[in-house]
Amino acid sequence: MKKNSKKKYLFYAILIGLILLIKGAVYSDISVEVLKEKYANEHSKFVEIDGMQVHYRDEGKGMPIVLIHGTGASLHTWDYWASKLKEKHRVVRMDLPAFGLTGANSNGDYSIENYTNFLTKFLHKAELDSMYLVGNSLGGNIAWNFTAENPEAVKKLVLVDASGLPTNKPQPWIFKMAKTPIVNSMFLYVTPRAVIKDNIEQVYEDDSKISEDLITRYHEMALREGNRKAFIDRAKTDFKLGDNSNLEKLKSIKNKTLLIWGENDNWIPLDNGKRMDSLMPNSKLIIVKNSGHVPMEESPKESLLLFEDFINN
Template sequence: MKAAFKKKYILYIVLVVLLLLIKGAVYSDISVKDLKAEYANEHSKFVEVDGMQVHYRDEGKGFPIVLIHGTASSLHTWNDWTTELTQTNRVIRMDLPAFGITGPNKNADYSIKSYTNFLHQFLMKMNLDKFYLAGNSLGGNIAWNYTAEHPEKIEKLILVDASGLPTNKPQPAIFKMAKTPVLSSLFLYVTPKIFIKKNMKEVYGDETKITDDLVTRYHKMALRVGNRQAFIDRAKIDFKLGEKTNLNKLKSIQTPTLLIWGAKDNWIPLKSVGIKMDSILPNSKLVVLENSGHVPMEENPEESLVVLKEFIEIR
């Protein structure tokens, strides 16, 4: 045991040295002021929820659609959907706690229960009685949990490569790093841009669509003051403890539900999660996008929008 323990820490030290040798690997935090200057726009607003200044955008007119992003992302992941949907609907999206310009939750609680409570408080401030709710990945997990608890609010539910069921796969490297002693501490200072790009290549089905601007945005959002520690705190949460509860909640959802899934999703696979989720939900329809990975709304917005608009009957 001692020998194995020693080998692990020697490996950690080697990794530390290698990372430090990467040019530009060490990055300072980016202030909220600087991020606002670059990534907020005329539609950006801020509302206080649980002591956080939550960055959100509320655009367009018509029946409301609420969009929730996934882990390490931001409201910008819905840019293309929003451009199209605001022609017919009111579109509301926010940066979740721990991500984007919103930043960390002061209580460092990133459980699904905490996120669902956050969403409820946020939507109360938006004065919404009835709306469509869409979420990707973590955002999808939050969306269906919210729907199970507040079914009267949701006209239709859209889950895009949503989490919440076992994937039967090892966790992505970025989560393993965040859980590992020494490496997690290193993550607070060493966050190379190339590492962000590597993770995006795992997320996209077609890596040629990953632009420099896209990588830069994800990278800068990760460097927002407090976001790196928040990512570590969230990665330590064991979501497997709620598997039985998740099954019961999914079975209880009677809301018409559209599942949009990328066939090339390596993080939350179609076979082990998408198809199973469709079989559990009582009133769902699964549409598979053959050329998409984990974020179809970002990677293939036109194709995914056709499916969405048909579901919510936008002509």
């Protein structure tokens, strides 16, 4: 009888512990209006595209530079680059659909084709027909697809750890989770700060560069109303990585292209950069030492210098 009582108390103790653990990881959506107060500034603008209020910033004057972020990020990932480049250039960056203050796309289509169409519409609204085009990760994939279709609009192309080719690495666990039924439903409510921190640690090589403010920004942007569902929908999208049409598209890009790659990228490894460089007829690959998947954020000075040398020469 006593053994049964002990088992029962142990069961209840574990159950209560799990409830408290889950409760501490449950976060409600944050309204875009609340986030605007913290993450929009005097340079922030909003333009309607496909029913979305797209958040973007347009700063400086001169030859335009368009910066496109990657999965889970926002236009803030380019803060350092933008702060320096706007002194001599017009710098335009946006929150892609599914991310940042822009939020979910009403049609739920997160294919590269739809993202490329979105970029085309955005550039038209911003009255941009000639630019230096820069993209990181997913943003890089969008950038090179756009360039393949609109080569005359891109003066020079810069791809920072860009996606678009299959990797020899297993898919990051958060994408696997987003594709798993039931588990992905929990993600709509249970989104621990620790999960976001772990993700950032995966894309950074040097964890000492990860600040609490950085984690907070990524976490709060993930909690923007609609973004968690959008992340799940995007993760389930088949991007057809590495099919023949994809490879031929890369080969067709004649624009001068700089490939900037973090030496220790755990999401899209350096081998992908080398293969992309071998496919593109007018490209140059430069490796950023001691850096991961987001060198423009983790190694901003080094990566910006590479970019400036490229566009100025």
